[in-house]
Amino acid sequence: MAKFSFDGKCDLSFALLSDLHMTHRGEGLQKLHQHFALYNKAVPSLDLHVFSGDIVYQHDLSGGGSYDKVESSPYEYLRIVREKYAKDIPLVYAIGNHEFPQHNWEDDISRRSREMFESYGYPLRDHQVVKGYHFITIPIQNYHEDVLPEDEKWAEHEIRSALRASGDLPVFVVYHVPINNTVSRANAQRFSDHFRAFLLSSRRIINLCGHLHTALEQPTTIWQRAGGATVFHAPMSATGFVSADGCANGHLYDTSLYNSRSIFVEVTGRKILFHKIDNITESEIGKPWVVDLDGKQFYTDSRKMRAKKPAFADGTAVEMIRQAPGGVFFKFPKALCEETEGNDDTTVPNYRFEFIKKGEKTPAKTVTWHSDYVESYPGTHFEDTVLVELDAGAYTVKISPVSFFGKVGKSISVKLKMGEAIPVPYNPVYQGWEAYPII
Incomplete structure (x- = not known):
């Protein structure tokens, strides 16, 4: 990883942060400091900070359930940190579902x-112009992520006005929940059909979102409609919640040592570079994603057809396999997948496990598993317990790497002897994951 630095040679620069989940007790505050301190040092000429939601987490982390308090202390933490590192730098902040009390x-x-959010100077409907570039936020109304028709109408008017006023420059639209069927595994539709179509209609519209705890290097982080808009999902930079279930139930995991990520955005005219930044090591990871309004669109659905199959290195074998609570523990070297359009070789976190009982031809169970949900500490090995319900007996397990675009590579095999049956997994939320890497 290269040390992150910037020479200031662009028309506009901003830092993009999402899903920090800072609580009223101070979890996440260190990461907020890291983020602002890094950009204060590495990009002293930074023009703007952008948050795409869930910077605040309104919950006491007591173990799930709903929460009935609206805490002000996370906003106080943010105010203090901004005054220290970025007092004179504008902030565009789109409200997320965790700015509302849990459940x-x-x-x-x-x-x-909503009133608390606005009382600290963050308008629900915001339209800022920085160095000729327009930034427009779209609010949600509650924890359920509802968007009002009148907010859609307002945002469409503002975006159309910005497209007219800014010549041929890109217009940035910031909100929390991604447009369905675009980036990552987004499937919830929060916008009307009309407004969704509008947000994807122009190449000049750059949608910035969060919410799905996307890993920093996933190719599915960015998506483009052919001839239309770009949707970009900011990486998770959480103080925890390494699983969707953990986030939903308030289970805080200790990822403080290795998970604090952001995006540095460099804009020159109609060309946008999204640099992948590790805030803790202060390093840039891999190559930036490139959006050139005058050039080729690299990230349309057609790239799925061009994507290469992942592959294990020659001679790869399973190093450890054993029965574990609720499933089977595996350890093996990860496969690699060279993604298209200039992405670096990346380790593959997704694998399909086929459990074939002795004497049978078809699998008794098939599970697609993601080895590290936010890829916050990828490593070189898959080391995880795959939750699966199995009868006692002897099995052959075929393990196939699955790319982010759903391409399945050649499998490796290992023998497994189950001395006793595995009952229904203790956490069935994690069964399947068929919809996760395959979008």
Whole structure:
């Protein structure tokens, strides 16, 4: 990884952060400091900070359930850190679902959450112009991520005005929940059909979002409609929540040592570079994603057809296999997949496990598994317990790497003898993952 530095030679620069999950007790505050301190040092000429939601986490992390308080202390932490590192730098902040109390849909709680957000100077509807480039936020109304028709109408008017006023420059639209069927595994539709189509209609519209705890280097982080808009998902930079289930239930995992990621965005005219930054090591990872409004679109659906198959290195074998609570533990070297359009070789975190019982031809169970949900500490080996329900007996396990675009590589095999049956996994949320890498 190369040390992150910037020479300031561009028309506009901004830092993009999402899904920090900072609590009223201070979890996540260190990462907020790291983020602002890094950009204060590495990019002293930075023009803007952009948050795509869930910087705040309204929950007491007591073990799940709903929460009925609207805490001000996370916003106070943010105010203090900004005053220290970025007092005179504008901030565009789109509200996310965790700026609302966990699992609480009460109208009064939602209203108080929105009022708290705005009381610290963050408009729900925001339209800022920085060095000729327009930034427009789209708010959600509650923890359920509802978007009001009147907010869509306002945003469409502002975006159309920005497209007219800014000549041929890109217009940045910031919101929390991704447009369905674009980046990562986004499947929830939060916008109307009309507004969704509008947001994807122009190459000049650059959508910036978060929410799905996407890993820094996933190719599915960025998506383009052929001849239309770009959607970019900011990487997770959380103080925890290394799983969707953990996030939903308030289970805070200790990822503080190795997970703090952001995006540095460099804009020159109609060309945009999205640099992948590790805030802790202060390093740039791999090559930037490139959006050139006058050039080729690299990230349309057609690249799935061009994507290469992942592959294990010659001679790769399973180093460890044993029965574990709720499943089977595996350790083996990860496969590699050279993605298209200039991405570096990357380790493959997704694998398909086929458990074929002795004497049978078809698998008794098939599970697709993601080895490290946010890829916060990828390593070189898959080391995880695959949760699966199995009868006792002898099995052959075929393990196939699965790329981010759903391409399945050649498998390796290992023998497994189950002395006793594995019951239904203790956490069935993790069964399958068929929809995760295959979008």
